[in-house]
Amino acid sequence: MSMETNNNEIRINNWIRQHSKIPAGKHGDIDISGVNKEDLIEKLTTLYGRTLDVTEQEELYNVVGNKLDAKELGKLIDSVRKKIFIKPEKKSNNKEFQSLIADLKNGFYYSDRLAAASKLGDLGNLSAIEPLKHLLKNEKYQFLLIEAALALGKLGDNSGEELLINSLKSPAMDVPCKAAEALGKLGYRSAIEPLKNLLSNPEDYSCISAAKALYQLGDNSGISLLVSIAQNTETRVRLSAIEALGDLRISSAVNDLGSILMFERGTEYAACGPNEVSVHTIDALFKIAKSGNDLAVDHLISASCKGNRYAVFTLKSIGGTAVKKAVKALIRDFNKPKGHPYDPYHFRSSIPWALSALEDLSAVEPLKNALKNNDGNLYELIEVAKALFELGDNSGSEFLKGLLKNSKERDTRCNVAEALGDIGDHSAVSILRDSLKTTDDPILRFIICSALGNLRDTSSIPDLKGVLKNDPNSTVREDAARALGQIGDRSAEDQLKHSKKHDPDSRVRSEANNALRFIKQKNSTLNRSK
Numbered sequence: 001m002s003m004e005t006n007n008n009e010i011r012i013n014n015w016i017r018q019h020s021k022i023p024a025g026k027h028g029d030i031d032i033s034g035v036n037k038e039d040l041i042e043k044l045t046t047l048y049g050r051t052l053d054v055t056e057q058e059e060l061y062n063v064v065g066n067k068l069d070a071k072e073l074g075k076l077i078d079s080v081r082k083k084i085f086i087k088p089e090k091k092s093n094n095k096e097f098q099s100l101i102a103d104l105k106n107g108f109y110y111s112d113r114l115a116a117a118s119k120l121g122d123l124g125n126l127s128a129i130e131p132l133k134h135l136l137k138n139e140k141y142q143f144l145l146i147e148a149a150l151a152l153g154k155l156g157d158n159s160g161e162e163l164l165i166n167s168l169k170s171p172a173m174d175v176p177c178k179a180a181e182a183l184g185k186l187g188y189r190s191a192i193e194p195l196k197n198l199l200s201n202p203e204d205y206s207c208i209s210a211a212k213a214l215y216q217l218g219d220n221s222g223i224s225l226l227v228s229i230a231q232n233t234e235t236r237v238r239l240s241a242i243e244a245l246g247d248l249r250i251s252s253a254v255n256d257l258g259s260i261l262m263f264e265r266g267t268e269y270a271a272c273g274p275n276e277v278s279v280h281t282i283d284a285l286f287k288i289a290k291s292g293n294d295l296a297v298d299h300l301i302s303a304s305c306k307g308n309r310y311a312v313f314t315l316k317s318i319g320g321t322a323v324k325k326a327v328k329a330l331i332r333d334f335n336k337p338k339g340h341p342y343d344p345y346h347f348r349s350s351i352p353w354a355l356s357a358l359e360d361l362s363a364v365e366p367l368k369n370a371l372k373n374n375d376g377n378l379y380e381l382i383e384v385a386k387a388l389f390e391l392g393d394n395s396g397s398e399f400l401k402g403l404l405k406n407s408k409e410r411d412t413r414c415n416v417a418e419a420l421g422d423i424g425d426h427s428a429v430s431i432l433r434d435s436l437k438t439t440d441d442p443i444l445r446f447i448i449c450s451a452l453g454n455l456r457d458t459s460s461i462p463d464l465k466g467v468l469k470n471d472p473n474s475t476v477r478e479d480a481a482r483a484l485g486q487i488g489d490r491s492a493e494d495q496l497k498h499s500k501k502h503d504p505d506s507r508v509r510s511e512a513n514n515a516l517r518f519i520k521q522k523n524s525t526l527n528r529s530k
Contacts, residue, residue, distance in 0.1 A: 097123065101131050114147050121151025129157050136160055142170060146178045153186035161188050168194050168210075176206035184213030192219050202229050208240045215248050223248075227256050239280045246284025249291045257281050257288075258299035262306075279310055286314045289322065301326045305333045307350040312357050327360045334366065349380045352387035364393050371399050378412055382419045389423045397425040404431055413439075414447050421451025429457045436463055442473040449476060453483030461487060465495040468512075474505035481508060485515025488522040 100123070103116035117135070120128040132148045136159060139145050146167055149160020167179035168191070176198060183191040191213070198210035199222055208229070211222025229241035230253075242260070245253045264277040282300065289296035297318065303311035304326055315326045334351040352370075355363035370384045381399070388396030397420070404416045417435065420428040429452065436448045449467060452460040464487075467480040481499060484492040493516060500512040 097125050113144055117147040117151050121154040129155055133159050142175045150182040165191050165194050177209040180209035180213040184216035189217050192217055205237055208237055208244050212244050227253050242280045242284050246287040249288050251293050254295045257285050261303050282311050282314050289318055297322045301329045304354050305329055307347045312354045316358055323358050323360055327363055330354055331366045352383040356387035356390035364391050368395055386423050401431050414444050417447045417451050421454040426457055429455055433460055433463050442476050445476045446479050449479040449483045453486035456487050458489050461492050468495055468499055474508055477508045478511045481511040481515050485518040488519050
């Protein structure tokens with residue numbers, strides 16, 4: 001059995017010892033009825049470096065709350081451990097191995113030597129142990145020494161353990177962080193007390209790395225500190241603390257992360273850019289949710305209901321029951337009465353988009369009912385119609401076309417025309433063309449030209465050429481030229497060339513020139529592909 005296996009076995013046995021009434025390794029009945037099920041899965045997930053599969057979780061759940069012989073418990077955990085930890089020595093390509101050894105010793109670039117040390121640890125060829133040990137004795141660069149010590153640990157050799165522990169005291173930037181990460185990965189419990197010393201400086205990144213490593217070694221003393229740092233809006237290491245809570249799948253921190261997310265409403269509206277704290281918190285909740293934590297899913301759903309689009313995409317990536325729960329919650333909040341105190345920031349208007357993004361067809365009927373009731377503001381109804389189209393239902397598009405045709409309100413017609421161009425429904429081309437011919441409103445004509453350009457339908461070229469030639473408003477002519485360029489058909493070149501030379505407005509002439517260039521580029525690309 002390799003040294004790596006022994007180390008990992010010690011780590012698991014230490015964990016059993018902490019949660020058992022008798023020392024590990026002795027026989028008799030072990031009572032672990034007080035062990036929290038989530039804690040058991042969380043701890044073993046951290047030890048294994050991956051989420052346990054369903055079968056493994058079921059096996060371990062059966063252990064919790066029962067009394068069983070220590071031998072049986074040992075066999076059970078050993079069967080799981082063997083699937084993960086005990087790996088046969090890999091057969092590596094000798095040429096590749098020799099190349100890595102050469103880079104380790106004499107690589108021209110420092111980065112080449114670092115990469116070689118890392119790859120040798122992953123390669124699993126035990127012949128690398130002696131060259132790595134030689135490097136430990138003769139190398140002066142600290143990061144390379146840490147990488148070599150980590151590689152040796154992966155290969156089952158503990159020669160670098162003392163070096164890693166001593167590196168925790170290094171004044172050099174990032175060296176303690178790298179050393180702590182390596183100690184956590186390798187399971188060296190002799191590092192626990194030195195790692196605890198790093199917790200005294202919560203303003204330094206080494207504190208975060210130490211807390212993570214301690215948890216990997218079975219010591220929870222840094223977790224409360226991580227939560228405290230994550231809640232501190234002033235510290236520079238806040239994002240790293242949030243990320244660490246997610247990496248470690250700390251279920252006890254879920255409510256704290258949820259509170260942070262609700263406070264950091266950085267992605268409520270489409271116009272807002274992503275807020276770093278919000279994004280990191282959602283990523284952390286995602287990792288915890290993927291380990292089977294329903295409360296983390298609930299916090300992501302709550303953020304989705306309040307307009308956080310990144311939370312919506314995260315729920316979609318989780319999939320399964322998380323999406324089903326999210327759709328129900330979104331529909332529930334969408335159906336709440338207008339002016340409900342829940343919606344002080346008009347989050348309701350963002351819900352149709354969220355439902356379409358989740359791509360769950362159970363949202364279609366509630367959205368159609370919203371159009372039938374027609375009790376929302378115009379912006380909200382347009383969002384509902386766009387969501388329905390994205391979900392494959394044309395009733396939304398038909399609703400918008402009806403508004404464009406029948407409404408007498410200029411703002412309504414302008415917003416609807418823009419929406420029809422955005423959703424890409426080619427059945428709207430006809431009514432957009434008719435409206436372009438009949439309206440005398442330059443703003444509406446401008447928006448319709450943009451919509452027709454987005455739809456890229458060649459049937460609208462005669463109408464756009466007519467606008468480019470005859471419209472009295474230079475801004476409308478400019479957008480007609482742009483739309484013709486988007487469509488990219490050569491039948492528009494004659495009018496574009498004429499406008500390029502003779503239009504009285506310089507912006508129109510410039511846009512006509514751009515359109516001609518786009519058409520030429522598009523057609524040359526098509527010719528090359530034939």
